[in-house]
Amino acid sequence: MRDNSSQSPFNREQQYAAKRKAVIFAAGGAFRRRGYHNTSMVEIAKSLGLSKAALYYYVKSKVEILYECHVIVYGAMDVCVKSVKGQGDSGLEKLKLLYGEFASLLTRDGLALLADVDSLKGDFQAEVSARRGKIERAVTRLVKMGMADGSIKKADPKVTVFFLMGALNWMNVWYEADGRMSGEVIAAHFVDQMSAGIRA
Amino acid sequence: MRDNSSQSPFNREQQYAAKRKAVIFAAGGAFRRRGYHNTSMVEIAKSLGLSKAALYYYVKSKVEILYECHVIVYGAMDVCVKSVKGQGDSGLEKLKLLYGEFASLLTRDGLALLADVDSLKGDFQAEVSARRGKIERAVTRLVKMGMADGSIKKADPKVTVFFLMGALNWMNVWYEADGRMSGEVIAAHFVDQMSAGIRA
Amino acid sequence: MRDNSSQSPFNREQQYAAKRKAVIFAAGGAFRRRGYHNTSMVEIAKSLGLSKAALYYYVKSKVEILYECHVIVYGAMDVCVKSVKGQGDSGLEKLKLLYGEFASLLTRDGLALLADVDSLKGDFQAEVSARRGKIERAVTRLVKMGMADGSIKKADPKVTVFFLMGALNWMNVWYEADGRMSGEVIAAHFVDQMSAGIRA
Amino acid sequence: MRDNSSQSPFNREQQYAAKRKAVIFAAGGAFRRRGYHNTSMVEIAKSLGLSKAALYYYVKSKVEILYECHVIVYGAMDVCVKSVKGQGDSGLEKLKLLYGEFASLLTRDGLALLADVDSLKGDFQAEVSARRGKIERAVTRLVKMGMADGSIKKADPKVTVFFLMGALNWMNVWYEADGRMSGEVIAAHFVDQMSAGIRA
DNA sequence: TATGAATGAGTATTCATTCAT
DNA sequence: GATGAATGAATACTCATTCAT
Numbered sequence: 001m002r003d004n005s006s007q008s009p010f011n012r013e014q015q016y017a018a019k020r021k022a023v024i025f026a027a028g029g030a031f032r033r034r035g036y037h038n039t040s041m042v043e044i045a046k047s048l049g050l051s052k053a054a055l056y057y058y059v060k061s062k063v064e065i066l067y068e069c070h071v072i073v074y075g076a077m078d079v080c081v082k083s084v085k086g087q088g089d090s091g092l093e094k095l096k097l098l099y100g101e102f103a104s105l106l107t108r109d110g111l112a113l114l115a116d117v118d119s120l121k122g123d124f125q126a127e128v129s130a131r132r133g134k135i136e137r138a139v140t141r142l143v144k145m146g147m148a149d150g151s152i153k154k155a156d157p158k159v160t161v162f163f164l165m166g167a168l169n170w171m172n173v174w175y176e177a178d179g180r181m182s183g184e185v186i187a188a189h190f191v192d193q194m195s196a197g198i199r200a
Numbered sequence: 201m202r203d204n205s206s207q208s209p210f211n212r213e214q215q216y217a218a219k220r221k222a223v224i225f226a227a228g229g230a231f232r233r234r235g236y237h238n239t240s241m242v243e244i245a246k247s248l249g250l251s252k253a254a255l256y257y258y259v260k261s262k263v264e265i266l267y268e269c270h271v272i273v274y275g276a277m278d279v280c281v282k283s284v285k286g287q288g289d290s291g292l293e294k295l296k297l298l299y300g301e302f303a304s305l306l307t308r309d310g311l312a313l314l315a316d317v318d319s320l321k322g323d324f325q326a327e328v329s330a331r332r333g334k335i336e337r338a339v340t341r342l343v344k345m346g347m348a349d350g351s352i353k354k355a356d357p358k359v360t361v362f363f364l365m366g367a368l369n370w371m372n373v374w375y376e377a378d379g380r381m382s383g384e385v386i387a388a389h390f391v392d393q394m395s396a397g398i399r400a
Numbered sequence: 401m402r403d404n405s406s407q408s409p410f411n412r413e414q415q416y417a418a419k420r421k422a423v424i425f426a427a428g429g430a431f432r433r434r435g436y437h438n439t440s441m442v443e444i445a446k447s448l449g450l451s452k453a454a455l456y457y458y459v460k461s462k463v464e465i466l467y468e469c470h471v472i473v474y475g476a477m478d479v480c481v482k483s484v485k486g487q488g489d490s491g492l493e494k495l496k497l498l499y500g501e502f503a504s505l506l507t508r509d510g511l512a513l514l515a516d517v518d519s520l521k522g523d524f525q526a527e528v529s530a531r532r533g534k535i536e537r538a539v540t541r542l543v544k545m546g547m548a549d550g551s552i553k554k555a556d557p558k559v560t561v562f563f564l565m566g567a568l569n570w571m572n573v574w575y576e577a578d579g580r581m582s583g584e585v586i587a588a589h590f591v592d593q594m595s596a597g598i599r600a
Numbered sequence: 601m602r603d604n605s606s607q608s609p610f611n612r613e614q615q616y617a618a619k620r621k622a623v624i625f626a627a628g629g630a631f632r633r634r635g636y637h638n639t640s641m642v643e644i645a646k647s648l649g650l651s652k653a654a655l656y657y658y659v660k661s662k663v664e665i666l667y668e669c670h671v672i673v674y675g676a677m678d679v680c681v682k683s684v685k686g687q688g689d690s691g692l693e694k695l696k697l698l699y700g701e702f703a704s705l706l707t708r709d710g711l712a713l714l715a716d717v718d719s720l721k722g723d724f725q726a727e728v729s730a731r732r733g734k735i736e737r738a739v740t741r742l743v744k745m746g747m748a749d750g751s752i753k754k755a756d757p758k759v760t761v762f763f764l765m766g767a768l769n770w771m772n773v774w775y776e777a778d779g780r781m782s783g784e785v786i787a788a789h790f791v792d793q794m795s796a797g798i799r800a
Numbered sequence: 801t802a803t804g805a806a807t808g809a810g811t812a813t814t815c816a817t818t819c820a821t
Numbered sequence: 822g823a824t825g826a827a828t829g830a831a832t833a834c835t836c837a838t839t840c841a842t
Contacts, residue, residue, distance in 0.1 A: 012825075019826095035318045037237035041812060051828045053814085062812065115315050118235045153396075156381070159389045162374050163367045170366025181356070189359045196353075197397030241837060251803050253839080262837060435718045437637035441816060451824050453818080462816060515715050518635045553796075556781070559789045562774050563767045570766025581756070589759045596753075597797030612804075619805095641833060651807045653835080662833065 020058040022048060025110050027062075028069040032172050036066055036116035066116060067124040073111050074131040080105060081138045091146025096195050098142060102168055103190040107183025112172045136161060143198070153200045164194055220258040222248060225310050227262075228269040232372050236266055236316035266316060267324040273311050274331035280305060281338045291346025296395050298342060302368055303390040307383025312372045336361060343398070353400045364394055420458040422448060425510050427462075428469040432572050436466055436516035466516060467524040473511050474531040480505060481538045491546025496595050498542060502568055503590040507583025512572045536561060543598070553600045564594055620658040622648060625710050628669040632772050636666055636716035666716060667724040673711050674731040680705060681738045691746025696795050698742060702768055703790040707783025712772045736761060743798070753800045764794055 026047050030039040041062055045052045059065050080101035088094035105111055120128055140161050146152030167190065175186070226247050230239040241262055245252045259265050280301035288294035305311055320328055340361050346352030352360075367390065375386070426447050430439040441462055445452045459465050480501035488494035505511055520528055540561050546552030567590065575586070626647050630639040641662055645652045659665050680701035688694035705711055720728055740761050746752030767790065775786070 016825090033318070035237075035316065037235075038318050040810085052812085053829075054827050056813070057826065116235065118233075118238050155389060155392070159381070159386060160393065162370060163390065163393050166367040166370025166373075167363045168366070169370055169373075170362060173366075173369075174362050181359070185356075186359060189355060190363065192355070193360065193363050193397040196399070197393045199396070240835090252837085253804080254802050256838070257801065433718075435637075435716065437635075438718050440814090452816085453825080454823050456817070457822065516635065518633070518638050555789060555792070556785075559781070559786060560793065562770060563790065563793050566767040566770025566773075567763045568766070569773075570762060570769055573769075574762050581759070586759060589755060590763065592755070593760065593763050593797045596799070597793045599796070616804090640831085652833085653808075654806050656834070657805065 016058075023050075023055060023058045024065055024068045024072070027065045028072075028112065028114065029110055031066065031069060031114055031116065032112045036114070036119045063120060063124060066114070067120060067128065069112075069114055070117070070120075070128045070131070073105075073113055074128070074135060076105055076111060077102060077135050078131075081135070090149050090151035091142050091144070092151035092195060092199060095139070095142040095146060095152075095198075096191050098139065099164065099168075099194050100187050100191040103171070103187035104183055106168060106171050107175060107177070107186055110177070113169045115169070115172065136165065139164065146198070146200075150200055152198050155198075160198060163197075167194070216258070223255060223258045224265055224268045224272070227265045228272075228312065228314070229310055231266065231269060231314055231316065232312040236314070236319045263320060263324060266314065267320060267328065269312075269314055270317070270320075270328045270331070273305075273313055274328070274335060276305050276311055277302060277335050278331075281335070290349050290351035291342050291344070292351035292395060292399060295339070295342040295346060295352075296391050298339065299364065299368075299394050300387050300391040303371075303387035304383055306368060306371050307375060307377070307386055310377070313369045315369070315372065336365065339364065346398070346400075350400055352398050355398075360398060363397070367394070416458070423455060423458045424465055424468045424472070427465045428472075428512065428514070429510055431466065431469060431514055431516065432512040436514070436519045463520060463524060466514065467520060467528065469512075469514055470517070470520070470528045470531070473505075473513055474528070474535060476505055476511060477502060477535050478531075481535070490549050490551035491542050491544070492551035492595060492599060495539070495542040495546060495552075495598075496591050498539065499564065499568075499594050500587050500591040503571075503587035504583055506568060506571050507575060507577070507586055510577070513569045515569070515572065536565065539564065546598070546600075550600055552598050555598075560598055563597075567594070616658075623655060623658045624665055624668045624672070627665045628672075628712065628714065629710055631666065631669060631714055631716065632712040636714070636719045663720060663724060666714070667720060667728065669712075669714055670717070670720075670728045670731070673705075673713055674728070674735060676705055676711060677702060677735050678731075681735070690749050690751035691742050691744070692751035692795060692799060695739070695742040695746060695752075695798075696791050698739065699764065699768075699794050700787050700791040703771070703787035704783055706768060706771050707775060707777070707786055710777070713769045715769070715772065736765065739764065746798070746800075750800055752798050755798075760798060763797075767794070 023044070027039070027044045030044060030047065041055055042052050044065075045055050059068070080098060084094060084097040084101060088097050106113065117125065117128060117132070140157055143152060143157045143160055147154050147157065223244070227239065227244045230244060230247065241255055242252050244265075245255050259268070280298060284294060284297040284301060288297050306313065317325065317328055317332070340357055343352060343357045343360055347354050347357065423444070427439065427444045430444060430447065441455055442452050444465075445455050459468070480498060484494060484497040484501060488497050506513065517525065517528060517532075540557055543552060543557045543560055547554050547557065623644070627639070627644045630644060630647065641655055642652050644665075645655050659668070680698060684694060684697040684701060688697050706713065717725065717728055717732070740757055743752060743757045743760055747754050747757065
């Protein structure tokens with residue numbers, strides 16, 4: 001039994017969403033490699049075999065793409081935060097789980113923590129800053145918890161967190177998906193170097 | 201006794217160099233805060249009380265400023281590398297000295313590791329990449345030395361170094377010279393968190 | 401007795417023509433209110449519950465719509481010219497009849513003298529100019545006749561006519577079909593103010 | 601005695617203002633002849649022997665030019681309104697003076713009542729509408745005064761005024777400064793045809 | 801030294817139009 | 822008949838850079 005009448009529009013929407021996602025990820029990859037301003041809409045279009053104008057069928061503006069790139073990563077990080085909730089016995093254990101998820105995330109699916117936050121304007125910038133802040137606070141919470149429960153060495157939590165976030169953000173610069181090391185190996189390394197660095 | 205003949209041109213050169221330096225540092229600060237492409241020559245000029253055109257008396261192009269910014273930091277880092285040479289008994293000890301110098305450096309004199317390497321073109325990009333590579337190799341050498349002499353835990357040296365460089369590079373984003381913590385305190389924290397993370 | 405064979409295609413043609421007319425009038429209304437270039441094909445389509453592409457089933461191009469809008473009004477004005485032929489005893493009487501028809505026309509059926517003649521190109525522009533010229537000449541003829549037969553005050557006929565045509569064209573800007581005054585009242589007012597202004 | 605030190609900057613400002621004015625008037629003329637959207641910034645620039653980019657040294661945007669064009673005309677009309685204040689014994693006499701000033705104005709100095717009000721956006725549109733309203737109200741006031749003092753035939757003042765404003769606005773379409781008739785002759789004609797049309 | 805004026809090259813964005821389905 | 826998807830051409834605008842003064 002066929003049910004084309006309902007499936008056809010469904011597929012169309014799906015396809016549209018898939019193509020939109022392709023646009024955003026193609027752009028995101030280029031932004032990561034060459035920077036937002038060094039990547040033109042034509043280049044993005046060409047890399048997808050599309051015309052420049054076709055891009056605007058899927059996104060409203062270049063900066064919207066950048067915004068979406070950020071939203072996607074921070075959304076995925078939100079998921080990580082939730083997924084480790086309730087796990088781990090100490091602050092440090094919890095942080096290890098979360099940090100590992102983060103590192104692993106940034107080696108998968110072309111996701112990357114883009115640097116060009118300053119190229120966002122107005123509401124876009126505000127929301128992305130808020131989302132970044134939320135993630136940083138989640139990490140800070142675990143760090144403080146660890147310092148309280150004795151699993152993490154006492155120190156300034158802010159600087160501790162910045163140190164760790166820096167290592168994650170820097171992955172954009174050096175990590176290439178087709179590199180010799182798997183994402184999981186890198187994530188394990190990161191968790192190890194991170195936790196050893198702050199363990200009580 | 202006056203010595204104008206030699207002093208006057210000397211002063212002139214000095215003044216020119218000082219002004220040129222002022223241009224580069226004013227621009228560098230803006231680049232760090234807002235990014236290279238989000239900073240226009242007009243803004244740089246205005247922040248110095250100059251006209252846009254006057255900038256070109258001191259620098260050849262905008263990208264030359266960016267290049268100089270990089271050169272200045274990597275030059276200062278080269279000095280650090282040299283200054284710790286011969287000091288420290290183990291790989292780890294040597295690395296702690298160097299890393300402390302680096303962290304301290306990046307809290308001083310408006311020096312910052314700019315992110316916009318991709319906005320450099322051609323020779324500029326090549327040279328800056330080379331200089332960055334030189335610094336990274338110096339660090340890697342100490343890491344490997346530590347792994348060999350047993351002071352540093354064995355692991356992939358590349359990832360180890362990337363982790364540490366990331367923390368340094370991320371300082372651009374969060375460190376403000378007028379913040380509540382002194383550079384030395386931050387440097388000490390960085391050395392501690394770094395060394396604990398990789399200690400054997 | 402059915403007569404489908406002849407009626408069905410007839411209806412189809414009729415329906416096509418009706419829809420085409422609907423497109424042109426919807427567009428014409430928008431052109432009048434917001435101007436030709438400030439009205440996009442999407443907007444026209446949406447106001448009719450159609451997709452942008454469907455418009456092209458009824459018209460060949462956007463400029464063709466504009467052309468048709470002009471043709472429709474000037475065609476209706478031609479009809480006015482003919483309808484008053486032979487009526488009226490003097491030049492002034494004839495002109496009053498014609499001017500009244502014009503004013504009345506422009507308050508009916510969404511007809512309007514659009515301003516965007518310059519947006520037409522080539523042949524379109526030429527023909528619309530010709531048609532406008534024809535109307536203006538018809539008016540000028542009556543004005544000259546009135547000046548000859550003593551019913552209209554002697555003056556430069558061109559300027560006299562421009563003055564009167566201006567009042568008509570300006571209706572686009574202020575007249576709204578749902579306003580408080582009926583078209584007939586406005587037409588009567590226009591005839592009065594017009595004729596008093598040029599009466600011998 | 602020379603006084604260059606103070607005169608030179610003065611001249612510079614003057615020259616800048618003069619060139620800015622030239623830009624606005626060149627554009628305004630083109631807008632009047634071909635319409636706002638049918639005139640590109642390149643065309644305006646070329647007509648002045650400038651590059652497109654140089655235009656932006658004098659104006660902030662294309663729509664700012666359009667705005668300024670409107671402001672200039674309505675400003676000049678404001679001056680007319682003031683200049684006839686206190687003159688004329690009756691409403692009709694006052695209106696004749698004002699209308700004559702208006703007609704005369706629109707034949708001078710390239711001033712024209714542009715039609716593209718809808719191409720202005722936001723604040724620009726609001727202010728220009730307000731200014732147009734102010735002028736229309738000034739005219740309406742005189743019309744009502746004339747109807748009250750018996751010099752003007754009683755009728756709907758709004759339509760009366762629209763009729764008259766239409767004639768003025770239509771001048772854009774037909775009046776060319778280099779035409780065979782002087783501005784004063786046309787103004788006299790307009791005053792005559794206007795006043796005869798509404799006289800009691 | 802310094803600047804006002806001008807420009808060329810580039811870039812995002814819009815929009816009428818087409819066409820396969 | 823109708824539409825989703827795609828495109829080419831045009832256009833406003835920015836900005837680093839130059840140069841006469």
